[in-house]
Amino acid sequence: MKFLKEMFKNWWIRLGCFLCGYNYSLLKSCSEASKKAVKKYTAALLIVMMLWALIGFLFTKEYLKFGDFGSSIAAIIMVIIIVQVERQIILGTKNTYSKWFRVIIGFIMAVLGSVIVDQIIFREDIEKQKLFTVANEVNRLLPQRTKEINDQIHALDSILNGKELERILLIEEITQNPTIKIPSSTTSLVPERIETKQIIDGQEVTVYKDTTYVKKSFTTKSMTNPKVEFIPTINEQIEKIRYNRSELSKQLIDVRKGLRAELLEKKGFLDELKVMFQILVSSKISMGVWILWFIFFLAIELFVLVSKYGDKENDYDKMIEHQKDVRIKSIEALIS
Structure with missing residues (x-):
């Protein structure tokens, strides 16, 4: 103690x-x-x-x-x-x-x-x-990481524009010609009696001969323009292209968010x-x-x-x- x-x-x-x-x-x-x-x-x-x-x-x-x-x-x-x-x-x-x-x-x-x-x-x-600095850094690094995705988006945009133009032209054509006329022909056998003059025993005699001949008749009928059936197919293709483009856009956003989070996380x-x-x-x-x-x-x-x-x-x-x-x-x- x-x-x-x-x-x-x-x-x-x-x-x-x-x-x-x-x-x-x-x-x-x-x-x-x-x-x-x-x-x-x-x-x-x-x-x-x-x-x-x-x-x-x-x-x-x-x-x-x-x-x-x-x-x-x-x-x-x-x-x-x-x-x-x-x-x-x-x-x-x-x-x-x-x-x-x-x-x-x-x-x-x-x-x-x-x-x-x-x-x-x-x-x-x-x-x-740092938020401003990270934003500038993201803009600098983003093109390097998204080049392939951007190329795919540009390709889909070109295809999409072509399909939409095709649909517009098709709709204009259908609007101008909603129906088309199709010619048709029918054949039938028509009986016919042919009268001929013949001299028999010094006398002129009328002789009748029954026969048939083929008769053709031509008609036209109207029907809906068959190109109308192409519109749903083109619409389906356009929707599929838009969906793929939307998915690529989401990937692009995810890349930006991921890069931004990565830069902010590294202190x-x-x-x-x-x-x-x-x-x-x-x-x-x-x-x-x-x-x-x-x-x-x-x-x-x-x-x-x-x-x-x-x-x-x-x-x-x-x-x-x-x-x-x-x-x-x-x-x-x-x-x-």
């Missing part, structure tokens, strides 16, 4: 020593100024850690498509990286090169952080702008970055918000650096230097 009470009594300093890389056994014997410095570094470091844990979680979930567990692991990894980077400043000496190197890293991280956060803040605006970081850049360039208000976020992130990133270079050397640092000097002298004495 006494150990736990002692541990919880100085839990903030213990946490600070763990994060900053300080030795708690040495620090607890130092002055309050050294402990105050550790507390200050810890507070600044926790702000950076929480900020980048959130950014790492959101970025992994949005663009890498990890679940909550995977995004949490990514957030922890991001925190570990940040802690290791900040330790280079906290535990290092006040070196000009390391200072400027940290400033460059802070600038890059501030840009990345502000971009990722702005993509979340401007989510609705990005989605609206790329660079694609959304381009869209967000268009929004920032076109709107001064959006640009102002992004600049404010950038300054905020840059200030957070340089928080530890400014704290480190703004402090004077304390007794913990002098103790570390003293131990180093004693150790070096001991080694030199052993060598000599």
